Amino acid sequence: MSVLDEVLRSNALFVETYDTGRAMAPVKRKLAIVACMDYRIPLEQAFGLKPGDAYIIRNAGGIVTEDVIRSLLVAHYRLGAEEFLIINHTECGMQTFRDEELRDDIRKRTGTDSIAPEQFHAFLNLEDHVRQQIQRIRSHPWIPKHILLTGCIYDVHTGKLTPVPAL
Amino acid sequence: MSVLDEVLRSNALFVETYDTGRAMAPVKRKLAIVACMDYRIPLEQAFGLKPGDAYIIRNAGGIVTEDVIRSLLVAHYRLGAEEFLIINHTECGMQTFRDEELRDDIRKRTGTDSIAPEQFHAFLNLEDHVRQQIQRIRSHPWIPKHILLTGCIYDVHTGKLTPVPAL
Numbered sequence: 001m002s003v004l005d006e007v008l009r010s011n012a013l014f015v016e017t018y019d020t021g022r023a024m025a026p027v028k029r030k031l032a033i034v035a036c037m038d039y040r041i042p043l044e045q046a047f048g049l050k051p052g053d054a055y056i057i058r059n060a061g062g063i064v065t066e067d068v069i070r071s072l073l074v075a076h077y078r079l080g081a082e083e084f085l086i087i088n089h090t091e092c093g094m095q096t097f098r099d100e101e102l103r104d105d106i107r108k109r110t111g112t113d114s115i116a117p118e119q120f121h122a123f124l125n126l127e128d129h130v131r132q133q134i135q136r137i138r139s140h141p142w143i144p145k146h147i148l149l150t151g152c153i154y155d156v157h158t159g160k161l162t163p164v165p166a167l
Numbered sequence: 168m169s170v171l172d173e174v175l176r177s178n179a180l181f182v183e184t185y186d187t188g189r190a191m192a193p194v195k196r197k198l199a200i201v202a203c204m205d206y207r208i209p210l211e212q213a214f215g216l217k218p219g220d221a222y223i224i225r226n227a228g229g230i231v232t233e234d235v236i237r238s239l240l241v242a243h244y245r246l247g248a249e250e251f252l253i254i255n256h257t258e259c260g261m262q263t264f265r266d267e268e269l270r271d272d273i274r275k276r277t278g279t280d281s282i283a284p285e286q287f288h289a290f291l292n293l294e295d296h297v298r299q300q301i302q303r304i305r306s307h308p309w310i311p312k313h314i315l316l317t318g319c320i321y322d323v324h325t326g327k328l329t330p331v332p333a334l
Contacts, residue, residue: 023258037199039220067230067235077273105244117240159178159185
């Protein structure tokens with residue numbers, strides 16, 4: 001059985017007991033979360049999120065790229081999000097290589113070059129990294145100053161979320 | 168109590184009963200999922216995902232942007248993902264406006280212009296949209312041809328996931 005088949009089988013069970021109210025859930029907490037794609041962060045469970053609570057944006061490293069800014073703008077201007085949480089985590093895979101190293105590796109394995117992605121956004125220091133993402137959001141001319149914005153670190157060994165104080 | 172306080176309070180309860188094994192979960196299903204940020208899609212529950220099963224990439228519309236390609240490349244070349252699922256959904260907020268409309272609205276409300284994001288990626292037809300995302304992945308020179316790749320539509324009223332057949 002392929003992974004797709006397994007997913008569809010699990011989904012068939014989910015559908016049987018589906019709570020149709022979920023589709024009607026109004027926006028409650030007006031939150032947008034930017035987090036890493038890592039499966040060690042169970043966002044809903046770890047942060048008590050319920051339907052209607054948060055738009056969830058995830059990518060490799062929890063990086064505030066142009067695409068994340070796009071999603072945050074849609075979340076705010078079209079969907080009512082008024083508070084943003086940036087969640088990075090300990091032992092992130094993006095701390096285990098340098099951009100050029102991965103680029104060279106892929107070039108060698110594929111025998112071809114590519115201009116996109118322009119960057120992989122590997123990083124070294126986690127706290128600096130969180131502050132850099134906050135700065136990227138704060139400096140965008142379309143992000144209103146009244147938006148509540150907090151950067152946090154999630155510890156994958158304890159499950160604990162800790163806000164990173166501004167410098 | 169602010170939303171951040173609520174999140175931290177929920178997290179404190181989560182930490183008390185945290186399963187430390189989660190941090191050690193090995194990659195199991197070798198899956199990467201690209202989905203919309205919409206909170207009406209409870210990915211873990213709806214698709215039976217467990218720790219170690221899937222890297223989860225989410226943005227406004229479940230669009231395969233350059234940033235999503237970046238995350239998929241990291242998921243494959245650094246983290247072992249061998250199968251990609253693209254999940255778009257019915258009644259997506261990205262079907263409710265046109266790019267220029269949102270751009271004009273934000274320009275008016277902020278009194279300023281911005282070159283980024285270059286596009287918002289609003290769309291009209293859902294099936295076409297799914298096929299377009301699949302095509303964006305398939306056409307990237309660094310995505311290996313052996314990667315299993317499926318586009319699906321998630322129905323927010325029934326919870327059902329349906330693969331979109333290739334044309």
